[in-house]
Every structure is written in C-alpha cells, then in structure tokens.
Amino acid sequence: MATTIAVPARPSQPSVEESKVETRGELQIVWQRFRRHHFALIGLAALLLMILAATVAPLAPWGPNEIDRTITNPQYMAHGFAPPSPSHWLGTDELNRDLLSRLLWAGRISLAVGFLTVGIGATIGIILGALAGYYGGATDTVLMRIADLFLSFPFLPTLILISAMLHQYKFNADVTVVQVGTIVGVLALLGWMDTARLVRGQFLSLLNRDFVLAARALGADGRRIMIVHLIPNSLAPIIVAASLNVGGFIIAESAISFLGVGVSPPTASWGSMLADFQSYLRYSAVAVLLPGGAIFITVMAINFVGDGLRDALDPWLRNR
Amino acid sequence: MWLGVRNVIPRRRSSCARLAVTATMCVALFASPGVSVGQSANVPQEVTVNFLTQGEPDSLDPNRASFGYAVDGAVVRNVFETLLRFDENLVPQPAAAESYEVSLDGTTYTFHLRADGRWSDGQPVIASDFEFSWRRLLASKNQYAPLFAAAGITGVSAPDDLTFVVQVKQPSGALPDLAALWMAAPLRPDTVTANPDTWATDPATYLGNGPFMLSEWVHGDHLTLVPNPYYTAHLGWPLPTLAKVTVLMETNPEAAYAAYTSASNAGPDWILVPDQEVNSVLNDASLTAESRQYNELTTFWLAMNNARPPLNNTLARRAISKAIDRAALVRDLATGVSIPTTSVIPPGMPGFVSGLGHDLDFDPAGAKALLSQAGFSTASPLTFRYTDTPSDLRRAQWFQDQLSSTLGLTVQLATSGDYDLTFGGWSADYPDPQDWLGLLFGCKAPFNTLTFCDPAFDQLVARADTTSGADRSGLYAQAQTQLMQDVPVAPLFNRGRLVLIKPWVDSLKLSPFDDCPGSLFLDEVRILPH
Numbered sequence: 001m002a003t004t005i006a007v008p009a010r011p012s013q014p015s016v017e018e019s020k021v022e023t024r025g026e027l028q029i030v031w032q033r034f035r036r037h038h039f040a041l042i043g044l045a046a047l048l049l050m051i052l053a054a055t056v057a058p059l060a061p062w063g064p065n066e067i068d069r070t071i072t073n074p075q076y077m078a079h080g081f082a083p084p085s086p087s088h089w090l091g092t093d094e095l096n097r098d099l100l101s102r103l104l105w106a107g108r109i110s111l112a113v114g115f116l117t118v119g120i121g122a123t124i125g126i127i128l129g130a131l132a133g134y135y136g137g138a139t140d141t142v143l144m145r146i147a148d149l150f151l152s153f154p155f156l157p158t159l160i161l162i163s164a165m166l167h168q169y170k171f172n173a174d175v176t177v178v179q180v181g182t183i184v185g186v187l188a189l190l191g192w193m194d195t196a197r198l199v200r201g202q203f204l205s206l207l208n209r210d211f212v213l214a215a216r217a218l219g220a221d222g223r224r225i226m227i228v229h230l231i232p233n234s235l236a237p238i239i240v241a242a243s244l245n246v247g248g249f250i251i252a253e254s255a256i257s258f259l260g261v262g263v264s265p266p267t268a269s270w271g272s273m274l275a276d277f278q279s280y281l282r283y284s285a286v287a288v289l290l291p292g293g294a295i296f297i298t299v300m301a302i303n304f305v306g307d308g309l310r311d312a313l314d315p316w317l318r319n320r
Numbered sequence: 321m322w323l324g325v326r327n328v329i330p331r332r333r334s335s336c337a338r339l340a341v342t343a344t345m346c347v348a349l350f351a352s353p354g355v356s357v358g359q360s361a362n363v364p365q366e367v368t369v370n371f372l373t374q375g376e377p378d379s380l381d382p383n384r385a386s387f388g389y390a391v392d393g394a395v396v397r398n399v400f401e402t403l404l405r406f407d408e409n410l411v412p413q414p415a416a417a418e419s420y421e422v423s424l425d426g427t428t429y430t431f432h433l434r435a436d437g438r439w440s441d442g443q444p445v446i447a448s449d450f451e452f453s454w455r456r457l458l459a460s461k462n463q464y465a466p467l468f469a470a471a472g473i474t475g476v477s478a479p480d481d482l483t484f485v486v487q488v489k490q491p492s493g494a495l496p497d498l499a500a501l502w503m504a505a506p507l508r509p510d511t512v513t514a515n516p517d518t519w520a521t522d523p524a525t526y527l528g529n530g531p532f533m534l535s536e537w538v539h540g541d542h543l544t545l546v547p548n549p550y551y552t553a554h555l556g557w558p559l560p561t562l563a564k565v566t567v568l569m570e571t572n573p574e575a576a577y578a579a580y581t582s583a584s585n586a587g588p589d590w591i592l593v594p595d596q597e598v599n600s601v602l603n604d605a606s607l608t609a610e611s612r613q614y615n616e617l618t619t620f621w622l623a624m625n626n627a628r629p630p631l632n633n634t635l636a637r638r639a640i641s642k643a644i645d646r647a648a649l650v651r652d653l654a655t656g657v658s659i660p661t662t663s664v665i666p667p668g669m670p671g672f673v674s675g676l677g678h679d680l681d682f683d684p685a686g687a688k689a690l691l692s693q694a695g696f697s698t699a700s701p702l703t704f705r706y707t708d709t710p711s712d713l714r715r716a717q718w719f720q721d722q723l724s725s726t727l728g729l730t731v732q733l734a735t736s737g738d739y740d741l742t743f744g745g746w747s748a749d750y751p752d753p754q755d756w757l758g759l760l761f762g763c764k765a766p767f768n769t770l771t772f773c774d775p776a777f778d779q780l781v782a783r784a785d786t787t788s789g790a791d792r793s794g795l796y797a798q799a800q801t802q803l804m805q806d807v808p809v810a811p812l813f814n815r816g817r818l819v820l821i822k823p824w825v826d827s828l829k830l831s832p833f834d835d836c837p838g839s840l841f842l843d844e845v846r847i848l849p850h
Binding site for chain 2: 075079
C-alpha cells in the first residue's frame with residue numbers, strides 16, 4: 001500500500017534564472033552619486049560647453065589676430081572697441097579684431113594649459129609618490145625632501161621669474177606652441193608635489209592590506225603590484241585634487257599672462273586679454289568683463305565638478 | 321641768412337589825435353556797451369595757459385635744460401632773450417644782438433649787442449653775461465652740450481661790453497640757430513654765482529632780459545609772468561600786450577581738456593588736444609570751430625637694424641618701407657591729425673624737400689617684388705622691439721599685422737634685447753638740417769643708434785655742414801636724397817597737433833617749433849572782450 005505524505009509548501013523563492021540582482025559597476029555608482037549633486041551637474045555642463053567652444057575655435061568667422069579693416073568710423077579706428085554688430089557678435093578689441101573669435105582661441109590656450117598641466121603634474125606626482133611610498137627607506141626620504149624643496153619655493157614669484165627668463169630666448173618654431181609648452185612645463189614642475197604626497201600616503205596605508213600580501217605571495221614583483229593593484233586604488237583622492245587644481249592652474253596661467261611673461265602678443269590668452277583691456281577701460285567698460293568672466297565661469301565650473309567628484313568618490317575616500 | 325639791421329621806431333600820435341581817439345572811445349563805450357573800439361583798453365590782458373605739462377619744472381636754469389623737460393623752454397624763452405630769435409619762417413633774426421658778422425674763413429662770429437637791452441632789475445645786458453652763460457653750458461654735462469660741441473665751438477669771449485665773439489673749429493652754418501636756442505640765454509654772473517643752486521627757483525633772483533619776468537612761483541601749482549618793465553620794443557619785436565600770464569602745471573592732458581571744455585571760463589585759454597580726444601573734437605562742430613591744426617617738427621619712422629641680416633640689405637629695407645600703408649597708420653594709430661611722409665626732414669623748416677622719397681610709399685606688389693629680389697626668406701622671424709606701455713603694444717601689434725598681411729613676414733615682439741625693427745623718431749632741437757642729418761645718420765654720429773653707415777652720405781653732410789650761404793640748402797638736399805636711397809629708416813608720419821583756442825584769444829601764432837603751442841610768439845597775443 002502507498003501512503004501520500006503531505007509536504008508543506010515551501011515559501012516561494014525566485015529561481016536562479018529568474019533572479020535579477022541589480023549589479024552596478026563602480027563607474028556607474030560614482031556617476032549616480034555625482035548626479036545627485038545639482039551644482040556639479042551645472043558645472044559639468046558649463047565646463048563641457050567651454051571645452052566645446054574652445055574646440056570649435058577654428059570654425060570662428062574671424063582669425064585670432066585678424067584686424068577688421070572694413071571698420072571706417074573714425075571713432076573706432078583711433079582706439080578700436082567697436083560695439084557688437086552682426087559681423088562682430090561681441091564687438092571688437094583695441095585693434096579692431098573680433099572679440100568673440102579671440103576669446104575662443106584664447107580659451108584653447110587657457111584650457112590646454114589647465115588640463116595639460118594637471119595631466120603632466122599628476123603623472124610626475126604619481127610616479128614619484130608611488131616610488132616613495134612603495135620602496136620606503138632612503139628612496140622615500142630623498143624623494144620627499146625633493147618635494148619639500150620644491151614646496152619651499154614661493155609659487156607665484158618663482159613662476160614669474162622662470163617665465164621671464166625663458167621669455168628672453170627666441171625660437172624658430174611656432175612661438176605659441178613653444179610658449180604654451182614652457183608654461184605647462186613650469187607649472188607642472190611647481191605643482192607635482194601635492195599629488196606625490198597624496199599617492200605616498202595612500203600607498204603607505206594600502207601596503208598592509210591583504211590583497212597586497214596575496215599578490216606578493218603569488219610572486220608579483222614591485223612594478224606589477226604598484227601598477228595593477230596599488231595605483232588604481234589610490235586614484236580617488238588624486239582625481240579630486242586634480243580636478244580642483246585645473247582651476248588653480250588656469251588662474252596661474254592668467255596671472256603670468258597678465259604680467260606679460262606668459263604668451264606673447266598677438267597671441268591671446270584670457271589673462272593677457274584681461275591685461276590689455278584694463279588699459280582701455282575708458283573706451284569699453286564691458287570688454288574687460290569678457291575674458292574675466294570666462295575665467296570665472298570656467299574655474300567655478302571646475303570647482304563645482306571637483307566638489308561633486310569628492311562627494312561621489314566619498315566611500316572610496318573614507319574606506320581605507 | 322639775415323645779416324642786416326632792422327630798426328622800427330614806433331610812431332607817436334600827436335596829442336590832438338590822441339584826444340580825438342579818446343573821445344571816440346568814450347562815446348563808443350557809452351553808446352554801445354557791447355562793442356569796444358579800443359579793444360585792449362578795457363579788457364584785462366590776462367591769459368591762463370597750461371605750458372608746464374610735465375609738472376613742476378626740472379629746472380628753469382637755461383643751462384640745465386634736459387630733453388625730458390623740453391616744455392620748460394616755453395617759460396625760459398619768454399623770460400630771457402637770446403642773441404637771435406626765430407621768426408615765423410624759423411630763420412634766426414637779430415634780437416639781443418642787433419647784428420652779427422662772420423669772418424671770411426667762417427670760424428669767427430662777432431655779435432654786436434644792442435645798447436638798450438635791460439635785465440628785469442634795470443641793469444644793462446652786456447656781452448660778459450653771454451660769455452658766462454655759454455661757458456657754463458659748454459662746461460656742464462648737460463644733454464644739450466653735445467649739440468653745441470658738435471657745432472665745433474672752441475671758445476667764446478667778450479672783448480667789450482657790447483661785443484660777443486664765438487670761435488668755431490670749422491665753418492658752421494647752424495651756429496645762428498644755436499644762438500637762438502633758449503639754452504644759450506644770457507645769465508647774470510653775480511646772481512648765479514651768489515646763489516648757485518637757488519637762483520632759478522626764486523622769483524627775486526630769477527632775473528631775465530626777455531619780454532616777461534617771473535613775478536610769482538607757487539611750486540607745484542603754477543607760476544605767473546608779468547611784463548618786464550625794462551624791456552623795450554626793438555628790431556621788430558614788440559612789447560608784450562599781455563599784462564599777466566598764469567602758467568599752469570597740469571600733467572594730465574585729460575584734466576586740462578576737461579578744464580578747457582567746462583562751462584566756467586576758469587581753465588586754460590588754449591590747450592593742446594590729447595590724442596585720444598582728437599576724434600571727439602573733430603566730431604563736435606563748435607569745438608572744431610575753435611581748433612587749429614599744425615604739424616610739429618617731428619618725424620616718426622620705422623627704425624631698422626642696418627647691421628645684421630636680413631635688414632642689412634637695402635632692397636629688403638626698401639621693401640619694408642613700401643609695405644606700410646601710411647594713410648591707414650595715421651588713421652588707426654595717430655588719430656588722423658598727423659601727416660604721412662616719406663622723407664626724414666619735416667615740412668615747415670629749412671631743408672624740407674617736397675616729394676622726396678616718393679618711391680618709398682605704400683606699394684604692396686612692389687614690396688613683394690623687392691623682397692624676392694633681395695633673396696629674403698620669409699621663414700625667419702623679425703624682432704620688433706617696443707616699450708611696455710599699452711599704446712606702444714598696440715602700435716607694435718599693428719606693425720606686426722601690417723607686415724604679415726602685406727609681405728607674409730613673421731614678426732615677434734620683444735621689450736628688450738636685440739631687434740630688427742623698432743618705432744622711433746626725432747624732433748628738431750633747432751630748425752636746421754644739420755640737426756637731422758649729420759647728428760643722426762653719420763657713421764660716428766652721437767645719436768646714431770641704427771648702426772647705419774654710408775661714407776658717401778657722410779661726405780655730402782660734412783661738406784654741407786661746413787658751408788654757409790646759399791649753397792648750403794642745395795648740398796643738404798643732395799645729402800637727403802642719398803639718405804632716402806639708402807633707406808636706413810622708413811619715414812612714416814609727421815606728428816600733427818590740434819590746439820583748441822578760446823574765441824577771445826587773438827593774434828596767437830602757432831609755430832612748428834613751439835615748445836608748447838604759442839610759446840614762441842607769446843608776446844604778440846591779445847585778449848578780445850568776452
């Protein structure tokens with residue numbers, strides 16, 4: 001005889017095929033946290049707009065140094081600054097060159113300096129900080145004392161001094177490229193130290209973690225551990241610091257161009273335009289606000305983005 | 321050269337005629353209050369002028385003149401009277417000296433002083449006053465001393481009270497011009513040696529023999545000139561009509577302009593219009609009616625480095641000169657009151673040759689042809705030196721753009737160091753070609769900064785410098801033609817100036833050689849009723 005045993009129904013559980021666990025990559029997490037920061041989004045939009053404007057500069061109706069010789073009103077010929085018109089959307093500068101085109105071309109230089117400097121400076125800083133943090137000992141001491149040496153130079157006076165010295169030399173290549181390269185080089189040389197210290201600090205705290213020991217046990221050499229394991233895990237504070245530094249370097253470039261030891265005329269950068277227009281306040285009170293406003297918007301946007309990134313990367317910053 | 325004597329004795333009206341005139345004046349005064357027949361009679365002959373545009377004078381001592389404070393000459397020239405004085409054509413005429421002779425070999429100049437010259441304290445003007453001053457000038461390290469030395473002055477002497485003798489190494493056609501400069505004014509040995517440092521700063525000791533004298537000096541604010549009571553009309557030079565001249569020291573040209581155009585009439589009675597305001601004056605009908613234009617004895621040019629490639633080639637320099645659109649330059653940079661030119665010597669002075677250098681004028685196609693003929697490679701950049709001021713920077717960028725658009729040249733700007741091109745110019749120290757040609761472009765000239773050297777030109781100039789008389793101008797014209805063929809500089813424009821004059825200022829003569837507008841003939845100015 002067969003007996004039927006009543007088996008109580010199991011509570012319903014989704015089967016493996018039906019389960020949809022929401023997985024998110026790290027990048028997605030960062031982006032979602034960033035999105036919650038409204039100012040950061042505005043800043044990102046403004047920054048992308050600036051970068052786009054600088055990129056399309058070659059498409060501008062006027063060349064960067066092109067004097068408009070069709071302006072015949074004697075009042076605008078003696079000192080420029082014709083008011084906005086259909087052919088000059090923002091008017092002209094003191095030599096009757098289109099202001100909008102010049103602003104766009106100047107933006108290329110200012111933004112290029114900002115981003116390139118951070119890129120190069122961060123690279124130098126990461127390399128030196130990694131070496132100091134991983135190998136420790138004498139390497140650490142030497143590298144950190146070098147960093148201290150560079151930190152002890154007052155930033156702006158040193159910057160002005162070196163730029164002025166380099167200004168004396170004449171080069172046969174494209175002057176603008178040479179000068180921008182010089183500025184980037186000098187700024188990067190004076191700006192790598194913070195990144196190096198950050199990276200070193202991160203390394204020191206990460207070196208005792210399990211995954212490093214595991215990698216060592218598996219036979220990874222120093223270089224592999226640094227490049228594959230340690231640096232990627234140290235990126236969070238570097239990204240935040242770097243994004244904030246872009247603004248600082250744009251302002252530094254504006255400062256030295258304002259003082260006349262940055263780009264040479266007729267090439268314009270936002271800082272040199274600011275310097276020129278302050279002598280012509282009598283003829284146009286508004287002109288000086290344009291490059292100044294461009295610098296302001298760009299740097300504010302970068303600061304907002306930096307803030308947003310810091311909040312978005314917060315768990316990685318705090319979670320040592 | 322004027323070697324004769326001019327004596328004009330003012331006619332005196334008879335007493336009857338004088339009574340009639342006075343009666344008519346009285347009738348006219350009471351009959352029609354708005355109109356006055358004897359115009360100077362009831363209008364205070366006082367003017368306010370802003371001559372000292374560089375502020376408190378560096379020094380009003382004639383022997384201590386400096387290039388930077390040339391405006392001080394406007395005051396000195398009216399307080400002192402030199403041996404000779406420039407007339408309207410800038411030819412030196414007898415003034416303190418009633419005549420002069422040149423020896424046959426041209427090395428001795430003998431000036432005969434007039435007997436009625438008086439200092440403002442009544443003392444007669446004697447030859448040793450000139451001797452003292454000229455010795456002092458030649459011995460000083462003053463900036464103008466090289467000019468006098470270049471004329472070859474070897475010695476001065478005063479054989480008697482009314483004779484002053486100047487010895488020169490070789491014949492010098494420019495000596496009369498030098499004798500008319502305000503640095504060559506006579507000085508009182510007793511006052512100057514008694515107060516060596518302060519005689520020129522205190523009206524009590526600042527004695528002069530000119531039409532005016534200093535009555536008051538409020539340091540840093542203004543000074544006041546009144547007629548010299550002991551000055552007499554002579555040789556065609558009149559007694560000053562003005563009874564008081566207030567000389568302001570406003571350094572800001574915009575402030576002077578604002579004071580002139582303000583509704584109250586307390587500001588200057590005539591001013592030099594600052595460059596930035598020229599267009600607003602020309603656009604305003606009432607201001608244009610009050611304005612007058614004149615060109616200074618100043619030429620601006622594009623100076624080129626003649627010593628190093630690529631501009632050591634004459635064809636290349638000529639190409640650059642032909643690449644500049646002078647009309648556009650004047651319009652864009654010099655506010656339209658200046659006059660384009662292609663020759664070094666400016667119009668209005670002896671030695672100017674009209675039409676000289678016309679082959680250096682704007683011609684883009686010709687410029688390109690010359691450039692390729694010279695074998696010039698447009699790849700290597702030229703350096704343009706400028707001084708670090710906004711207007712200079714603007715001008716430098718203009719040239720940069722002009723040369724790149726006409727000739728495709730790359731021009732880099734620099735504020736120091738070696739240069740290929742720079743903006744320069746020269747202003748006449750005295751209205752004679754010797755001041756322009758030999759001193760600037762001679763191989764060993766003191767003011768030659770261009771490293772230009774042409775022996776053929778030097779020879780022509782040397783001959784012209786040592787000739788006096790009618791041949792001089794022909795020789796100088798030859799020298800200038802040679803110079804324009806060598807093109808050491810590309811002449812651009814002669815500076816023009818705009819002067820605004822109140823309608824009640826009469827008989828104001830403007831001269832290209834004025835230190836400040838109207839300073840050369842201040843003693844002829846009159847004020848009309850207003």
